[in-house]
Amino acid sequence: MLSEAGSEMTVASPSEKRRGVAGRGRSFRRVLPYIEAGALVVALVLPFVLGDRTDLVTLATNVLILSMLAISFDLCWGLAGIMSFGQALFFGVAGYAIALVGRDLDFSDAWATLPLAMLVGLLLSGLFAAFLLLGRKTPSIIFVAFGTLTGSYAAERLVSGWQYVGAGNGLSSVKLLKLGAYEFVEGDTFYFLALGLLLLVYLAARYFKQSQLGLVLAGMRQNEERLAFLGYRVQLFKAVLFSFAGLVAGLGGALYSYHQGFIGPGNMGPGLSTTAVIYCLLGGSGTLIGPIFGTATVEVLSYALSDIDAIRHIWPVVLGLVLLLVVMFQPRGIVGLFVSDRERIGSYGRRRSSG
Amino acid sequence: MALLEIRGVSKSFRTLRALDGVDIDVEAGRFHGLIGPNGSGKSTLLKAIAGAHFADSGTIVFDGNDITRATPYERARAGLSLKFQITAVLPELSVYDNILLATQSGESLPRLLRSSSRRVLGEEVSGLLERFRLVDRADDLAGELSHGEQQWLEIAMALALKPKLLLLDEPTGGMSPEERQVTGKLLEPLRAHCALVIVEHDLHFIRDICDYLTVLDQGKVLDQGDVETIQRSPKVQQVFTTRV
Numbered sequence: 001m002l003s004e005a006g007s008e009m010t011v012a013s014p015s016e017k018r019r020g021v022a023g024r025g026r027s028f029r030r031v032l033p034y035i036e037a038g039a040l041v042v043a044l045v046l047p048f049v050l051g052d053r054t055d056l057v058t059l060a061t062n063v064l065i066l067s068m069l070a071i072s073f074d075l076c077w078g079l080a081g082i083m084s085f086g087q088a089l090f091f092g093v094a095g096y097a098i099a100l101v102g103r104d105l106d107f108s109d110a111w112a113t114l115p116l117a118m119l120v121g122l123l124l125s126g127l128f129a130a131f132l133l134l135g136r137k138t139p140s141i142i143f144v145a146f147g148t149l150t151g152s153y154a155a156e157r158l159v160s161g162w163q164y165v166g167a168g169n170g171l172s173s174v175k176l177l178k179l180g181a182y183e184f185v186e187g188d189t190f191y192f193l194a195l196g197l198l199l200l201v202y203l204a205a206r207y208f209k210q211s212q213l214g215l216v217l218a219g220m221r222q223n224e225e226r227l228a229f230l231g232y233r234v235q236l237f238k239a240v241l242f243s244f245a246g247l248v249a250g251l252g253g254a255l256y257s258y259h260q261g262f263i264g265p266g267n268m269g270p271g272l273s274t275t276a277v278i279y280c281l282l283g284g285s286g287t288l289i290g291p292i293f294g295t296a297t298v299e300v301l302s303y304a305l306s307d308i309d310a311i312r313h314i315w316p317v318v319l320g321l322v323l324l325l326v327v328m329f330q331p332r333g334i335v336g337l338f339v340s341d342r343e344r345i346g347s348y349g350r351r352r353s354s355g
Numbered sequence: 356m357a358l359l360e361i362r363g364v365s366k367s368f369r370t371l372r373a374l375d376g377v378d379i380d381v382e383a384g385r386f387h388g389l390i391g392p393n394g395s396g397k398s399t400l401l402k403a404i405a406g407a408h409f410a411d412s413g414t415i416v417f418d419g420n421d422i423t424r425a426t427p428y429e430r431a432r433a434g435l436s437l438k439f440q441i442t443a444v445l446p447e448l449s450v451y452d453n454i455l456l457a458t459q460s461g462e463s464l465p466r467l468l469r470s471s472s473r474r475v476l477g478e479e480v481s482g483l484l485e486r487f488r489l490v491d492r493a494d495d496l497a498g499e500l501s502h503g504e505q506q507w508l509e510i511a512m513a514l515a516l517k518p519k520l521l522l523l524d525e526p527t528g529g530m531s532p533e534e535r536q537v538t539g540k541l542l543e544p545l546r547a548h549c550a551l552v553i554v555e556h557d558l559h560f561i562r563d564i565c566d567y568l569t570v571l572d573q574g575k576v577l578d579q580g581d582v583e584t585i586q587r588s589p590k591v592q593q594v595f596t597t598r599v
Contacts, residue, residue, distance in 0.1 A: 083434040212459055215448075219456050222445045229405065229439075231431030231460040231516060240464065341447065342496070348473070349451030349480065350493065 051106030068252030070291035078286030080241035086148030091281035092268020094250035095257035102175030121250020129239035170264025177258040284333025364413035388565035407435035436518035446498025457515035502532035
């Protein structure tokens with residue numbers, strides 16, 4: 001039966017599967033713009049508040065950079081309904097690419113290396129999209145999840161044994177990012193560079209979500225098969241989103257590599273890929289701002305608790321439990337506590353209040 | 356040449372032969388009803404036309420193009436539109452957005468990204484909302500509509516694709532008698548725009564709206580002709596009196 005096949009193929013994010021009563025109906029208040037504005041204000045004043053605590057500025061910069069990875073995953077899952085368990089692959093490979101360009105070509109100028117990293121992310125994810133999504137047969141969600149996971153795992157193993165790229169030790173002493181004669185070291189300027197780039201990525205993703213393309217994605221998440229019958233090339237839309245997500249992850253990976261001065265096999269493996277899933281689901285998938293909150297929560301907690309030995313050893317277990325609890329009890333994540341389903345899913349036509 | 360030519364189409368599910376060498380012509384502008392007892396193959400045939408199943412053998416030619424093995428997406432682009440038997444509106448989107456989604460399906464990806472047709476299509480959406488009596492519910496979620504209203508929304512969405520041929524799988528399923536009457540009235544003006552293939556259990560409804568009927572039984576065409584011919588057909592009467 002068509003309807004049965006449809007329900008199998010439907011890709012609803014976990015949060016959409018358990019829709020509650022709250023936030024339904026025709027009247028809903030928009031709160032996301034306020035949350036976004038508030039987050040931006042906090043991000044702008046943060047370095048001044050932190051002042052001399054350079055370790056905390058470094059932590060905050062790290063959060064901004066990892067947020068790009070989280071948004072990259074949100075573009076896949078929260079917007080396009082693609083369960084990617086390998087998002088760190090694009091992050092890590094781009095990080096390696098710019099580290100190698102720095103080491104072998106002695107070049108680290110932002111105007112060329114950051115676009116290069118984005119291109120690497122875009123091409124690699126485009127390749128994966130072509131293989132995983134654009135076949136004649138509609139791929140199942142499991143196929144894509146395992147395909148991306150395998151890619152991420154294989155890359156980590158491959159790099160671990162490859163002397164040219166530092167094998168298990170990774171690449172350290174990555175050349176500093178330059179803009180003309182200026183070199184970005186850890187600190188306020190790197191923080192604001194990361195913030196500026198994250199803002200651009202965020203605005204682009206937000207534009208995607210609110211465009212007519214976003215309406216197609218919202219429809220796809222609810223019933224992919226139905227969209228095909230409306231004449232949409234569903235898999236092509238997914239491939240486009242997946243490639244753009246790869247580009248975003250690539251930019252994040254390059255910044256990470258420059259900021260840490262180090263990139264290793266673990267930065268492209270399933271460990272970081274899964275952490276990206278946690279960032280996004282904890283914060284609230286499909287909201288774009290949620291993944292940033294998720295990243296901040298996980299990273300700040302991890303930093304604060306890292307001095308306590310007992311907790312540090314079981315930290316991955318704690319994260320795993322957090323993910324489980326979120327999926328079971330608060331599938332809409334932190335942001336979902338404040339944002340209605342209707343606002344999260346999106347509204348593209350008129351509203352009564354506006355005429 | 357007919358708009359849709361079905362020749363020798365067969366389809367089996369394991370041992371069950373759901374369709375067995377079916378030949379049907381659907382002329383442009385005609386309202387063509389498919390009737391028959393349960394399990395006679397009506398829905399299977401409709402799905403083979405729309406692309407939800409592929410026929411095992413035989414050919415389906417639509418508007419001069421062989422679409423026997425085309426994907427649902429390619430068929431939709433060619434001008435075929437299907438209204439599902441079980442309503443498949445997008446429950447978490449507003450009624451307005453459901454119709455907008457259908458009207459904008461011909462747009463290219465860059466145009467969708469730039470939202471360049473949001474305003475222009477708005478008028479088309481409003482027209483459909485009005486025609487299908489959904490204006491007051493435009494801002495409600497599609498999942499909150501009554502069953503009858505969801506059926507109308509489905510028809511509106513199928514029609515928004517500006518199809519040459521609209522396939523309706525039980526358009527009045529689960530409707531009250533009043534809603535059925537309204538549905539008949541809503542469909543009547545379509546005659547000028549497209550041909551219709553309807554699968555329907557309600558024989559009164561189908562007699563009122565269709566010009567031409569095909570009766571299926573056990574996967575084969577039992578008889579076809581205009582409504583009077585079918586009503587007088589002894590073969591059809593025999594099947595319907597003994598097995599329905």
